Amino acid sequence: MQKVDDAQAQIEFDRRVADEQKIEPTDWMPDDYRKNLIRQMSQHAHSEVIGMQPEGNWITRAPSLRRKAILLAKVQDEGGHGLYLYSATETLGITRSEMIEALQTRKAKYASIFNYPTLNWADIGAVGWLVDGAAIVNQIALQRTSYGPYSRAMIRICKEESFHQRQGYELIYAMAKGSPEQKEMAQDALNRFWWPSLMMFGPHDSDSAHSAKSMQWKIKRETNDVLRQRFIDQTVPQIEVLGLEMPDPEIKWNEEKGQYDSGEINWQEFYEVINGNGPCNHQRIKHHLKAHKDGEWVREAVRAYAEKQQAKKAANVA
Amino acid sequence: MNQEQVVNQEYLAVYEVFIRSARGLDHKHVGSLHAESPEHALMYARDCYLRRSEGVSVWVVKATDITASQESDLENFVDPMDDKDYRHATHYVLPDSVTNM
Numbered sequence: 001m002q003k004v005d006d007a008q009a010q011i012e013f014d015r016r017v018a019d020e021q022k023i024e025p026t027d028w029m030p031d032d033y034r035k036n037l038i039r040q041m042s043q044h045a046h047s048e049v050i051g052m053q054p055e056g057n058w059i060t061r062a063p064s065l066r067r068k069a070i071l072l073a074k075v076q077d078e079g080g081h082g083l084y085l086y087s088a089t090e091t092l093g094i095t096r097s098e099m100i101e102a103l104q105t106r107k108a109k110y111a112s113i114f115n116y117p118t119l120n121w122a123d124i125g126a127v128g129w130l131v132d133g134a135a136i137v138n139q140i141a142l143q144r145t146s147y148g149p150y151s152r153a154m155i156r157i158c159k160e161e162s163f164h165q166r167q168g169y170e171l172i173y174a175m176a177k178g179s180p181e182q183k184e185m186a187q188d189a190l191n192r193f194w195w196p197s198l199m200m201f202g203p204h205d206s207d208s209a210h211s212a213k214s215m216q217w218k219i220k221r222e223t224n225d226v227l228r229q230r231f232i233d234q235t236v237p238q239i240e241v242l243g244l245e246m247p248d249p250e251i252k253w254n255e256e257k258g259q260y261d262s263g264e265i266n267w268q269e270f271y272e273v274i275n276g277n278g279p280c281n282h283q284r285i286k287h288h289l290k291a292h293k294d295g296e297w298v299r300e301a302v303r304a305y306a307e308k309q310q311a312k313k314a315a316n317v318a
Numbered sequence: 319m320n321q322e323q324v325v326n327q328e329y330l331a332v333y334e335v336f337i338r339s340a341r342g343l344d345h346k347h348v349g350s351l352h353a354e355s356p357e358h359a360l361m362y363a364r365d366c367y368l369r370r371s372e373g374v375s376v377w378v379v380k381a382t383d384i385t386a387s388q389e390s391d392l393e394n395f396v397d398p399m400d401d402k403d404y405r406h407a408t409h410y411v412l413p414d415s416v417t418n419m
Contacts, residue, residue: 022342024375066404073405133419148342162407165419170410234418241415 017218022148025091033217036210037147038092039108040219042099045085046110050103050284052078054118055127063121070167071124077164081157088149104289106276111135113196115278122175122182122189128168130190130197130235136161137231138201146218169238176242187244194247198262199270201228207267229259236260332381333359335366337373345377356380 009028052075062068102108143154175186202224214220250263330352336345353359359378387395403409
């Protein structure tokens, strides 16, 4: 709780943020800064974990042992990223079980993209290339976030993320250059994942509820629209290399601006999905609940073992 | 433990010292020392390891509270899976025209 004599601490906090210093867990911080971080970081952690579902969907059906091994390794990485982020969020004074509870009761959100299904094998390529690609653009910027543990988690994650996007592009490249049927699947995957990937950056800056404050506190370092444009500019040439049609007919190089123009996002769809009405929202949470429940015996065994060890120790001492 | 033993350094606990050299960086192990309590360990760490602006934050951890792997047993303990080169970005050969990835 904030007290009146926190005024001095507030000045110190503001000075640190202005000086590009990191805020560390034991530092005083404004309640809203803490709340905002918990919201964003836990949402990020949930995204890593829920994001394992659309890709995990294809592990048993990967077309070769190589592809299966790659997908397994990638999904495993995502689980680890979730752990880094949950741990970093815990430094703000919230527990893991509170965060899981918030996710399962739909109080906490996760990236809306994971509420779309992975319908064909090329989708796995599109997810690695576009979804991880968009995440990387976002996460590179977040390496400079003002909260120390978040920044360090981002640096660690970006290092491990490097193979995710490349395996996705390699996969979709193979299909785009394959049989006409394969090329069609690649095009279909691109068409379906393009818009949701752009939505990953969030609403326009002018409509973003948390953006202004987050930018001021340097939790976010670049705005949603700037990051989205960066992603479009780097991805359009990659679509050309694949020889696929642009998923948005309005994509056009703008010489004057030195960037690509593109069409408007269907924001109604974005809010529908964010608010729980996407194609897979229900399934994702249902599966998380089931996995959590199915894992209860493991947690129970851990507790029983710890108790047994403790009793053993006590008996030895006596 | 009697008074005589306390003054004998051999009976003092070993503390490992970790220093954060600047905000935003991880705490890094810098050395160890003997101390009679965590509070004293922190003061000794300040006196020994922070004499030339080496850092902005110190952690002291009782050495016996650290559970460590054995380097001699590393092969049995951890498998870096060097044979699985597909876990590295360099494994994927992309067309030269693809930049920025």
